[in-house]
Amino acid sequence: MSDAEQKKTPLYEEHVKLGAKIIPFGGWVMPVQYTSIKEEHLAVRNAVGVFDISHMGELVASGPQAGEWLNTMLTNNITKLAVGSGQYTFLLNDDAGIIDDLIVYRIEEEKFLLVVNASRIEEDFAWMEEHLALDVRLQNESDRYAGLAIQGPRIGELFAALFGATEMPARNQIVQFSLDGTKLWVARTGYTGEDGIEVFFAAEDAAQVWNAVLERGQSLGIRACGLGARDTLRLEMCYPLNGSDLSPKHNPLEAGLGFFVDLTKSEFTGCAKLKLVKEEGLMRRLAAFKMTGQGPPPRPHYRVFRNGADAGEVTSGTLSPSLGYGIGMAYLDCPIARPGEEIEIEIRGQKFPATIEKKPLLKKS
Amino acid sequence: MNVPDDLLYTESHEWVRREDDKIRVGITDHAQAELTDVVYVELPKVGAVHEARSTIAVVESVKAASDIYAPVKGTVLEANKALQTDPALLNTDPYGEGWIYVLQVDDAEQLKNLKDAAAYRAAIG
Numbered sequence: 109m110s111d112a113e114q115k116k117t118p119l120y121e122e123h124v125k126l127g128a129k130i131i132p133f134g135g136w137v138m139p140v141q142y143t144s145i146k147e148e149h150l151a152v153r154n155a156v157g158v159f160d161i162s163h164m165g166e167l168v169a170s171g172p173q174a175g176e177w178l179n180t181m182l183t184n185n186i187t188k189l190a191v192g193s194g195q196y197t198f199l200l201n202d203d204a205g206i207i208d209d210l211i212v213y214r215i216e217e218e219k220f221l222l223v224v225n226a227s228r229i230e231e232d233f234a235w236m237e238e239h240l241a242l243d244v245r246l247q248n249e250s251d252r253y254a255g256l257a258i259q260g261p262r263i264g265e266l267f268a269a270l271f272g273a274t275e276m277p278a279r280n281q282i283v284q285f286s287l288d289g290t291k292l293w294v295a296r297t298g299y300t301g302e303d304g305i306e307v308f309f310a311a312e313d314a315a316q317v318w319n320a321v322l323e324r325g326q327s328l329g330i331r332a333c334g335l336g337a338r339d340t341l342r343l344e345m346c347y348p349l350n351g352s353d354l355s356p357k358h359n360p361l362e363a364g365l366g367f368f369v370d371l372t373k374s375e376f377t378g379c380a381k382l383k384l385v386k387e388e389g390l391m392r393r394l395a396a397f398k399m400t401g402q403g404p405p406p407r408p409h410y411r412v413f414r415n416g417a418d419a420g421e422v423t424s425g426t427l428s429p430s431l432g433y434g435i436g437m438a439y440l441d442c443p444i445a446r447p448g449e450e451i452e453i454e455i456r457g458q459k460f461p462a463t464i465e466k467k468p469l470l471k472k473s
Numbered sequence: 474m475n476v477p478d479d480l481l482y483t484e485s486h487e488w489v490r491r492e493d494d495k496i497r498v499g500i501t502d503h504a505q506a507e508l509t510d511v512v513y514v515e516l517p518k519v520g521a522v523h524e525a526r527s528t529i530a531v532v533e534s535v536k537a538a539s540d541i542y543a544p545v546k547g548t549v550l551e552a553n554k555a556l557q558t559d560p561a562l563l564n565t566d567p568y569g570e571g572w573i574y575v576l577q578v579d580d581a582e583q584l585k586n587l588k589d590a591a592a593y594r595a596a597i598g
Contacts, residue, residue, distance in 0.1 A: 129507075145535040146510040336536050402557065404513045404533050427512040427535050456515070456531065 117162035118254050118314035126332055134227030134351070136163040138335050145336035149429040152300050152341055155329035156260030158321050159338055161306065162314060165229035165250040167222040167236070174218055177241040181377060182212060183360060185370040189214040194280045194295055196368050198360050199224075199232055200378030204385065205356030206363070208232050209348065211297060213282045221282075221293070223255075223308070225350045239377070254314035258321060259304030259341075262328045267305065269324040276305065290317060299338065301345035301470065340426050343435060344470035346396050352408055353394060353423045353437055361385055362439065363394045364467065394423070395445035396467045399434035399453065403460040406436040406453045413452040413459055414444050422453065428469065434462075435469045474597065475502040477568055481584060482593035483544045485526075488568060489587055492575070495550060496584070499572040500532065500541065500563060503597045508534040511563040516552035517574050523547060525583060530573055532563065545583035547576035 114137045123130065128139035139160065141148060151157045169178055179186045184197035194213035198206055208228040213221045224232050233248045240246055258266065267276050270287055271294075277283040282295040290313040298304040309317060322330060339349070348354045348363055360369050361382060371383055399406060406425030411418055425436030436453070444451065447466045452459040476482070481489040486504035490497040505511065515531040523529045523543040530541040552574045556562055562571040578584065588596065 140536065141509065144509045149535075340535060404515060404531070404538065405535075407538065427533075429510075429535065 115163070117160055118311045119160045119162060119318050122315055122318055123160065123332075128332070128334060131335070133335055134163070134225070136226055138163060139332075141334040141336045142332045145334070145340060146429045148331050148333040148337035149340050151329060151331035152260045152302055152333060152337065153430055154261065155331075156258065156262040156266055156304075156325055157331045157333035157337065158318070158325065159257040159259070159333050160255075160318070161257050162254040162311070163226035164255055165222075165224040165226060165232065165248070166253040166255075166308060167224060167229075167233060168219065168247045168249050169222065169236075169244055170216075170219040170247075171244045172218055173241055173243045174220055174245075175214070177244045178212065178220055179374060179376065180241075181236060181239060183369040183376060183378070183382075184212075185373045186212065186214075186220075187373070191215070191217055192277075192281055192283060194282055194297060198365070198368060199235065200359070200376075200382075201235075201356055202377060202381070203356075204359040204378035204381035206350070206354045206358055206360060207235055207356060209350055209354055209365075211295075213293075213295060215282060215293070221308075223306075227351060252311055253308050254311045254317070255306060255308045256318065256321060257298055257300070257304065257306045257338075258325075259298045259300040259302045261302060262325075263302075263304045265328055266321070266325050266330070269328075270321065287317060288320060292317070299347055300341040301347075301468065301472065302341075339424075340429055343424050343426055343437070344428050344430055344468065346437065346467040346469060348394070348437075349424060358394070358439065359385060362390050362392055390442055392420075392439045392441050393445040394437055395440045395464050396437050396469050397435070397451060397453075397462045398431070398465050398469060400461045400463055403434065404455050405434035406455070406462070411454045412438045412440065413454060414440075414450075419444060419451065425453075430470055436462075440464075474506065474594075475568070476590050476594050476597075478590045480568070481544075481587040481589065482596075483542065483587060484596065485542050486597075487541060487544055489544050489584070490572075491584070494581060495575055495577055496544070496547070497572050497575050498544060499567055501593070501597075502567050505564050505567045505571070508532060508539060509564070510535050511560045514556040514560045514563065514573065516554070516556065517549045519549050519552055521549045523549070523576070533560075541573065543576065544587060545576070546579040548579075549574055550577050551575040
């Protein structure tokens, strides 16, 4: 894909001004880091950081039948969602393969906001349009929205500095707030394992909101954070990345995310296959591992070995800035995918020892 | 960016210090700034013979692994073991404590193909 075809978020110029290193990501050009992945990572773990997530997609489903219809398209149970609540869920194909993982918020009784992965916006929209029910309106609002993730233990102080002394929404709740005259959807969600919020608002206000967050967070030690830190933060928590850990080749059960699949609710796309999978038992699971000796960090696509035999492929891997050793995830046969089991990761022709760990890799006190 | 006048440079951002018929090699200040947060260095094996522009070492940042190339043909005499325990030396002192290896040069004439400081400065803008 040439540069001309790569999309820029409304904050692109702000990233360039801050001296960010820009890389292609899922059809977009995005900041991978501003100063250092490690520093940005630790800012989120110890203070607060802000990420541009404007590349993510926003689909809006509305109408009297919207909830009922979404419940046939998504794995989690939408009837449990009160107005102002969100839930993590999956969009599956007929074979229970994962098209996308997303958060659906009920923003009005008959109106739902779906926040989807950047690289899957068109695919999700096309799939859902194809299966659209009568009386449901589905709109792709992705270009109209900008988004920020503001994450870290000092979020409470920053929230007060931004929105006044009001309380933050509860976990997974979404509430509208005003910031300097701009209306923002503020959700208590995130992808880092830290307390935090994700905010969505009109694309034309992006620079103003971004700079207000950086200014008011300055005394708290806020850092602008890129995709590099976003990846290391989520991997320490074993949150999956679509396209790496999730794909149409995998179902949510083997990804270890059955908590977000309700097999007892009314029928949904992929549920027959998932019931069958559950009945027959899982063959493989997405396991987390850590490197145990000195060696290079694991990377996606490195081969995994067990007793000298090829056992699979690393789907995500990095050096954990919080833990100081290499960590990763891989789909492995169930007998191997258990905490304490020993594997080897092949790196440039040499095998390095690793052990399967319980998720999450970073145990927070 | 710091580009010392007394060193030679490659297009792939290694620096080269002549020490008689040997050379000491590391990565430039520009390269370490681009990589940031070096977390692992795979050192060359002492005694190994490398062709010019072949991969001789690997430097890993949090995000990615980057190959380091031999500037000329030669035999590895020494590798900087300190980098095994403290790879961040490449960031903190790229031209000093952060050296990567020493190479016995096969043909000193080949060193003429390397850039001087002025040419390297121009190359990195």
